[in-house]
Structures are given as C-alpha cells and as structure tokens.
Amino acid sequence: MAKSTNPDTPMAVKQRGVTMKDVAKHAGVSRTAVSFVLSNRENASISEETRTRINDAVQELGYRPNAGARALASRRSDWYGIVTEIVTAPFAVDIIKGAQDQAWLDRRFLLIAPSDQADAVGPNEGLEDAATEKLLEQRVEGLLYAATFHRGVHVPESANEVPTVLINCFDADGKLPSIVPDERGGGRVAVERLLQAGHTRIGVINLDPVIPAAVGRLEGAREALAAAGLELDPELVVSGYATADGGYDAACQILDRYPQKERPTALFCLNDRMAMGAYDAIKERGLTIPGDIAVIGFDNQELIAAYLRPKLTTVALPFEKMGALGVQTLAALTAGQPILADQQLVDCPLLERSSV
C-alpha cells in the first residue's frame, strides 16, 4: 500500500446537507423554533400553525438531523460500544444480534470494536485497550464486553470511566455486572429430560473439566441425578477435545467399555460438536438414535443440531437473550437506575428435537 502523502485531501463529495437554519428560513421562523418543534419540547409554546409550517418545511427540504452535532450539544450520544472477539470468532454472534436488536429498539447505536485485531503489537497485547480507547473517543455512553465462550476476563482500566456490562463472561476481579448463561440449570434440564425418558445409566462426554461451562453443566447433571436418587458414575464421565473427533473418541470409549447389558442407554454430550462425533460412533456400531442410545447435546449450534439426522435434542445457550439483557442492563446503569444483581444468570432452555 502506498503511503498517502497528504492524508488531508478531502476529495470526498461534500454534499452540504440541509440544516435547521435552512428549514427555519424556508418556514420563515427562527432556528430555535425549529429546534423546539423537532425535539418535541412540551413546555415550548409554538402555535399549531407554525408547527405544521415547520414540519412541512422539514418534509419539503428533506431535512435530516445531524446526530453528531446533536450529541455534541446535548452531551449525550445515544451510542453504546461493544468490545468483542465475536466478530472474528462468530460462534456466539447471536450476542451481537440480541444486543443490536435491543439497542435499535431503544433508538441507540451499537459501535462494534474487535478485540483481536491484526495490527496489534503482540498477540493479545493491548488490543482491548485500543478498542476501548477508540470507543471512548466516540463518547459512547456505556460499554459492553462479550466473549465467545463463558470465561473470566480482565477489562481495561479505562472501562471504569463509563457504565460497563460483561456478556458471556465475568470480571475476574468481580467488580463489574455480568450476564452469563445458567450452565448448571442447563445441565440439570438435560439430564432431567433423559431421566424422564427412562434412562438411568447415562454417559457424559465432558469438556475440559476446568472451564466454567464444564463445571456448571456437570454440576447440574449431578443435581438432576441426585434428585432422582441416583449418582453420577465417574467411570461414565470421559473428557475429550471439544470437537467432533473428540466426541467420537469419547463415545467409542464409553460404548466399547461395557457388555451390552451395562452399556449406558444415553449420552449427555457437553457440546454439540462432540455430539456430532458421538453420532458417528453410535451409527458405526449399528446402533440407532434414539432407539438404542439417546443423545442430548449442549449449545444448540443450529448448523449442527438442526441438520444432524436424527435432529439433535440439545440445550440452547441464550446468546441472543444475553445480548439483549446486556443492553437493557446498560440502559438501566446509564439512566442511574439500580440493577438487579451483579451477576445475572440466563436460562438455558431445552430444545426438543429427535435424539431422545
């Protein structure tokens, strides 16, 4: 790329937009009157006649307010910023959708800044800081941080200058409000569903046991079993890589370890990708789903769950709802209202399909 010698060349077409002054002149009133009418001030005394005259002028001239100028004068920008690696790793992109939709309904704009950009100094070195800084330069009224998977994070210092909410992650220092999925509840409903279908011997294909998702989901599974007077057989829990291959290997282990009588009749896969691999292991052995083995997943990755055959019953991560709730929480914070709790858990609902 050639370095521009003059970065200031304003060659862009300068389409001098119509301003309030133009509207005022066209309607034969003062700019103040126009401002009053457009901002619907209740205590402003403008006669109905001039009001319509102004509105007509707005229509005729195609006036469009200048959001930036308004922000400058009113000292409120109607912008939230969201810092996220999701743009790059789109697994949890529904967070953005939920946040975006909610922001749009509130007539606010969501400025998205990536937290894992290539022009960084080192790997993960000051990226979020740069993103945060950029957003603050835009005078966002609040900040959101969103992660692709449930985990602890550190947010830049400067985030403290403005209300901040974490989505699908939590502050390792425990100061900031956060919105996270109720992993435990999800694990519980999954196993409850299997129990309800008559399964008592349930294999679990586990994730890396230290991540919050694994901890919570497994705990939920234990709770559900306990409520039915059962215990989780440690031998039936096998961890693997969070991939289809990992799920395949783990499922093979579980399925081949026992004679048919003792073989589990159901598998709780802690994510859908592993369930995908488990499907293959099951089918390879001439077994049917859900006839011989019921399978339940987690995450509800649409592209997998809805297209596996049979379609996968799974527990959904409420990405969209978390995004929306994040914006709502932020709106409350910026309005000075108290928020419900420092950590809000969002339900992980069961999605019935055909694998149980």
Next chain:
Amino acid sequence: MAKSTNPDTPMAVKQRGVTMKDVAKHAGVSRTAVSFVLSNRENASISEETRTRINDAVQELGYRPNAGARALASRRSDWYGIVTEIVTAPFAVDIIKGAQDQAWLDRRFLLIAPSDQADAVGPNEGLEDAATEKLLEQRVEGLLYAATFHRGVHVPESANEVPTVLINCFDADGKLPSIVPDERGGGRVAVERLLQAGHTRIGVINLDPVIPAAVGRLEGAREALAAAGLELDPELVVSGYATADGGYDAACQILDRYPQKERPTALFCLNDRMAMGAYDAIKERGLTIPGDIAVIGFDNQELIAAYLRPKLTTVALPFEKMGALGVQTLAALTAGQPILADQQLVDCPLLERSSV
C-alpha cells in the same frame, strides 16, 4: 416497562472529559497550538519544545479527543454504515468480519444497522429505508449493503446521497458497484477437482435452479466438464430443498436410480447442508466416502464441513474477502478515486479436506 415521564432526565454521570482547552491551559499555550500538534499539521510552525510540552500535557491529563466534535468541525466522520440482514441470519457473518477488520485498519468505524427489524410496519416494509435513514443521520461517509445469500436487491433511494457498495448482492437496476462471489469459477474448480480424481460420472445435487448461486455453479460445472470433453447428464442433476433432508432425498434418488456399474462415483452438492444429507444417504447404503462415492460441497460452512466425518472437501464462499473488498471499494469511492469495475468477482477457492 414504565413509561418515563421525562425523557430528558440526564441522570447519567456527566464525567466532564478533559478538552483541548484544558490541555492548552496546562501546557501554557493556546488551544490552536494544541490542535495543530495533535493533528500533526506539517506546515504548522510549532517549536519542538512546545510540541513536547503539549504532548506531555496530553499524557498527564489523559486527554482523549472527542470524535463527534472533530467530525462536526472537519465535516468528515470516518464512519461507514452497513445495512444488513446478516445480524439476524448469521450465515454470512464473515462479511461483517471482513468489513469490520478492514475498516478498523483504515481507522474507521462501521455502523451496523439491521435491515430486518421487528418494529417495522409490515414484513420487509421500509426497513432498509429506516436503517439507511438512521445511518445517514450519523453522517456516514459511505454505505454498504450486505445480503446473506447472493441475490438481486433494491436499495433505498436515499442511498444515492452517499457512495454505496453492495456486497454479496447486486443492484437489480444495475447502477451500483457490487462485490459478488465468482460462483461459476467455484463450480468449475469443484468439478475439475473431481475430474482430476478420476471421476467422470458425476451427480449434481442442485439448489433451486433460478437463484444466481445455482445458475453460476452449474454453469461452472458444465464448463469444467466441457473442457474435459464431457457433458453434464441432465438425469444426474436433481434439485432439492437447500437442507440436509433435501440433500438426503436427492442423493437417494441419484444413488438408487442406477445399477452399481452406472452409478455416479461422485456427487457435487451445491451447498454443504445438502452434502451433509448426502453423507447419510451414502453411509446408509454401506458405501464409503470417498472410496465408493466422492463428495464435494459448496459454501464451506465450517461447522458442517470441518466436522463431518470424513471432513468435507468444499468450495468456500469468500465472505470475509468480500467484506474487506467492499470497504476498500468504498474507501476508493469516498476518496474520489475510480473503482476497478462495477461488478467485482471474488474467487471461490477449493478447500481440500477428505471427501474426495
């Protein structure tokens, strides 16, 4: 939700940020001098000494420029707007990623406005208009329109007020520059790959035959065959719903129609979801992939292609590249530079995995 009686309550913390005036006072110079230093004006005569004094003051006070005010004064916002349904239908979310990354590299912000919002009048009624309008109020310097799948679209009138580029779609009226995937080239490389592997009898699982993707990909397939002196047997082309089930049904038709000798040895599935279904049909019949039947897909939906077993060889849609190219094209347009062509085709590269 209780309706706020006074929408103006500015309860948000008004953290009066430090301005250039503060910096100037702290450094003992005029605000103008600060402005000159910060904007790196070449022809400004500021001594090295005061320059460092100002920079020091900036550091000490933690000055952060106000992007909105700068935009107002300089009449350039450094913002692009992108109108897209992708936020809602995340299939092609990589377009946003590509655009976002490129914009970030150019030190610009991408304002994302959804084109399929719930608060609309009717279905698809004036949504894009509202989104476009909102973006223009923000004084974006250019507009992008992105579609989830390759198709013709109509853009709102007001888009003409500002440079505009279409991504993964094209203007039905043919006026606006657009960036679209080279579907034909993709179809060609897919079939070339099959030919190279020795397959001459190739079944095609087709999409709805009228959509641009189907037309282009099929045309490419024909070209590749023609170059090898072969023709596409119309009987081997069967259309189905663009789902795993559709692919399953279509594959069953093709596989069951012929005795083993005449059965095609390869399937070109025009998208990965259908390939997913085809996998099942093939496996059900006790056939192996790629041993008995080679399969090649299209779209490279990572969650499918990379996790099917065996992993699916497919042709990638260059979403990310299209997004980046869209922003680059827009940058050229806003800079008044000529663009390369009205319609830019982006390569659809073959992704070798294990199904051929």
Next chain:
DNA sequence: TCCGGGAAGTAACGCGCGTTACCAACGTAG
C-alpha cells in the same frame, strides 16, 4: 386606564474542535 401574565417566539451562548486570518519578533538583504 393600567397592570399582570400567559402565549409565541427569538437572540445569544456554548458544546469541542478544525481552520483561516492575523500578529509579534527576529533575522537578513538592500
């Protein structure tokens, strides 16, 4: 007749910054 008070509107300031025009001091050439 005068006065008080609401109705209808306007002038003017400031938000934070880019930018242009201007000014003072200091050489240096004629």
Next chain:
DNA sequence: CTACGTTGGTAACGCGCGTTACTTCCCGGA
C-alpha cells in the same frame, strides 16, 4: 534604516444543534 521573509505562535469564526434568557404581543381583570 527600511523592507521583507520566516519562525512561532494566537484570536476568532464556524460546524449544527440544545438550551436559557429575553422580548413582544395580546387579553382579561381591577
């Protein structure tokens, strides 16, 4: 000594808009 360019700045205007203080007019009551 005057003229004139150069260096190192500063004063002041305007971007488009929100907002406050102020003015003018009219009407009803005393």
